[in-house]
Amino acid sequence: MRNEAGRGGGGYLAGVRAGLPFALAAGVVAISFGVLARSLGWGVLAPIVFSVITFSASAQFAVAAVLGAGGGVFAAIAAAVLLNARFLPMGAAVAPFLKCGPLRRALEGQAIVDASWALANRGGGRFDREFMIGATVPQFAAWIVGTVVGVLANDLVGDVERLGLDVIFPAFFLALLVVELKSGGRRAIAAAAIAAALAAALVPFAPPGVPVLAACVAALLGLRGRS
Amino acid sequence: MSALWVAIVAVTLASAAIKAAGPILVGGRELPPQVNAVIALLAPALLAALVVTETFGDDGHLVLDERALGVGAAAVALALRAPVLLAVALAALVTALVRLFG
Numbered sequence A: 001m002r003n004e005a006g007r008g009g010g011g012y013l014a015g016v017r018a019g020l021p022f023a024l025a026a027g028v029v030a031i032s033f034g035v036l037a038r039s040l041g042w043g044v045l046a047p048i049v050f051s052v053i054t055f056s057a058s059a060q061f062a063v064a065a066v067l068g069a070g071g072g073v074f075a076a077i078a079a080a081v082l083l084n085a086r087f088l089p090m091g092a093a094v095a096p097f098l099k100c101g102p103l104r105r106a107l108e109g110q111a112i113v114d115a116s117w118a119l120a121n122r123g124g125g126r127f128d129r130e131f132m133i134g135a136t137v138p139q140f141a142a143w144i145v146g147t148v149v150g151v152l153a154n155d156l157v158g159d160v161e162r163l164g165l166d167v168i169f170p171a172f173f174l175a176l177l178v179v180e181l182k183s184g185g186r187r188a189i190a191a192a193a194i195a196a197a198l199a200a201a202l203v204p205f206a207p208p209g210v211p212v213l214a215a216c217v218a219a220l221l222g223l224r225g226r227s
Numbered sequence B: 001m002s003a004l005w006v007a008i009v010a011v012t013l014a015s016a017a018i019k020a021a022g023p024i025l026v027g028g029r030e031l032p033p034q035v036n037a038v039i040a041l042l043a044p045a046l047l048a049a050l051v052v053t054e055t056f057g058d059d060g061h062l063v064l065d066e067r068a069l070g071v072g073a074a075a076v077a078l079a080l081r082a083p084v085l086l087a088v089a090l091a092a093l094v095t096a097l098v099r100l101f102g
Helices: A012-039 A045-054 A057-068 A073-084 A087-097 A102-109 A114-119 A129-152 A165-202 A210-223 B002-026 B033-056 B066-079 B084-101
Strands: none
Touching: A012 A045, A012 A057, A012 A114, A012 A129, A012 A165, A012 B084, A045 A057, A045 A129, A045 B002, A057 A073, A057 A165, A057 A210, A057 B002, A057 B033, A073 A210, A073 B002, A073 B033, A087 A102, A087 A129, A087 B002, A087 B033, A102 B002, A114 A129, A114 A165, A165 A210, A165 B033, A165 B066, A165 B084, A210 B033, B033 B066, B066 B084
């Protein structure tokens, strides 16, 4: 499993280069996160610390969405955790290609983000460790810089709603969803459809945050035999 | 804002643990296929729910407003294989224009 050292086409630098377009996207999304966090009254420090130590667009947006809608802390944490649960199978898939030693593996696993994981996928269950870590570096840098810019330029950017920046949340989630549906096949499409219907049905009745949490029961579709 | 800090710390620890779990626990072994199948469907289910609530949800009501047009524009762009960045920017642009002239 660990003969990748001499394999061509990989390397940290190649990964960094491949990650640059995604870093640009991450930077723009981070700016909007910073602006939105300010509009929710989070101040300057909290959004920046959040981006530095969590480095997860979906988790941070989920917390902002739930708390911003008046939901509770537990609902916000649960939504973020469930949303990031996808890193469990991703990490399991990458595991054989990381350097040995539990602590080292745990650290290298922190480099798993959607774009890097997908970029490092070499097919047939193989992953390019150096490529994945390299691709994450510029995205992490852009995520932090973008958040700082968004938080500090809040006054310049002004009213988030007037500029349509509030729809960056759902548009970004939609883009991630499209990627999931392309790779996940029919069952992913069915799970997404059920979840969307459940969430829509619950919005008028359930407290904020609950419709999104309840929709995850659609994932139990995975227990059904392979179709 | 202590509730916010609780959320930030908890989400950070949980997220790091989730990312570390696979590499530490799995090693060479595989998770039971059923567990993997359910986890694999969590992302599409949650993303779909977030798209719906963020596009149509408004303070406990389902509404059809400028956001639906913006996200719809992003959907069309993504269907035409536009880059994510362009689709997201288009959503903001369309929503802003409809709010300006609508």
